[in-house]
Amino acid sequence: MAGTIIAANWKMNKTTGQAIEFARGLKDALLKKPVSAAVVIAPPFTSIEALAAEFRGGDISLAAQNIYPASSGPFTGEISGEMIVDAGCRYCIVGHSERRQLFGEDNALINAKITAALNYGLMPIFCIGETLEERNSGAEFTVLTKQVKEGLNKLTANDIKKIGIAYEPVWAIGTGKTATPGQVQEAHLFIRNLLSEMYGEKEAAGVSIIYGGSVTSDNIGSLMAEPEINGVLVGSASLDLASFLAIINFH
Numbered sequence: 001m002a003g004t005i006i007a008a009n010w011k012m013n014k015t016t017g018q019a020i021e022f023a024r025g026l027k028d029a030l031l032k033k034p035v036s037a038a039v040v041i042a043p044p045f046t047s048i049e050a051l052a053a054e055f056r057g058g059d060i061s062l063a064a065q066n067i068y069p070a071s072s073g074p075f076t077g078e079i080s081g082e083m084i085v086d087a088g089c090r091y092c093i094v095g096h097s098e099r100r101q102l103f104g105e106d107n108a109l110i111n112a113k114i115t116a117a118l119n120y121g122l123m124p125i126f127c128i129g130e131t132l133e134e135r136n137s138g139a140e141f142t143v144l145t146k147q148v149k150e151g152l153n154k155l156t157a158n159d160i161k162k163i164g165i166a167y168e169p170v171w172a173i174g175t176g177k178t179a180t181p182g183q184v185q186e187a188h189l190f191i192r193n194l195l196s197e198m199y200g201e202k203e204a205a206g207v208s209i210i211y212g213g214s215v216t217s218d219n220i221g222s223l224m225a226e227p228e229i230n231g232v233l234v235g236s237a238s239l240d241l242a243s244f245l246a247i248i249n250f251h
């Protein structure tokens with residue numbers, strides 16, 4: 001059975017002081033009212049170590065927002081898997097559509113990043129999703145297939161057990177336009193069937209497939225009611241503690 005993941009992608013937001021304030025509030029709230037989902041925060045790199053100190057010994061995990069495939073060397077501005085693990089992360093977001101669109105990441109680079117994350121024992125949260133044009137032209141499943149096949153190139157059934165997938169239709173990210181629960185369910189089922197063809201039914205059933213794109217406390221309940229939605233990756237609505245807590249406590 002795929003585990004439930006509720007992850008906050010802070011993107012390029014919050015100073016370390018602001019991150020610590022949020023972390024303390026989150027920690028207190030979860031001590032008072034624990035949740036069964038894995039709660040993951042992806043802060044900017046600059047706050048990871050401070051948050052790792054805040055979360056030590058607790059149930060909240062940290063994710064990096066990016067990783068570079070090489071282990072070290074002349075890659076100005078980049079961060080390796082070893083550094084990410086050393087700073088205190090268990091997860092790593094890979095292939096977010098902002099990285100694909102603004103920084104030119106392609107499926108081959110994303111595949112190398114996923115492989116590097118796995119080599120360091122990080123769980124990649126592998127983001128895929130179609131643009132509005134692609135959906136309007138009926139190409140969404142072709143795009144998803146290509147992203148999954150190329151992004152997971154050369155990975156084994158054993159590797160797949162350690163990966164999470166985030167379906168994030170580009171048209172729903174930061175736009176306030178959430179995909180309907182039915183659209184998300186359909187896409188997740190498609191992804192699960194594809195994984196099943198590639199790695200076997202049992203392996204596919206164990207992969208957490210989460211949804212991202214304008215998730216809020218208002219729509220989380222209807223999204224999580226769908227059987228194939230194993231959690232969410234939340235951007236804007238994760239920046240405010242009260243709003244994120246309302247998402248975590250959606251039941």
Ligand code: PGA
Pocket residue numbers: 009168172173174175176212213214215233234235236237
């Ligand atoms: P959003 O971002 O919730 O602001 O749409 C989601 C994401 O990009 O992961």
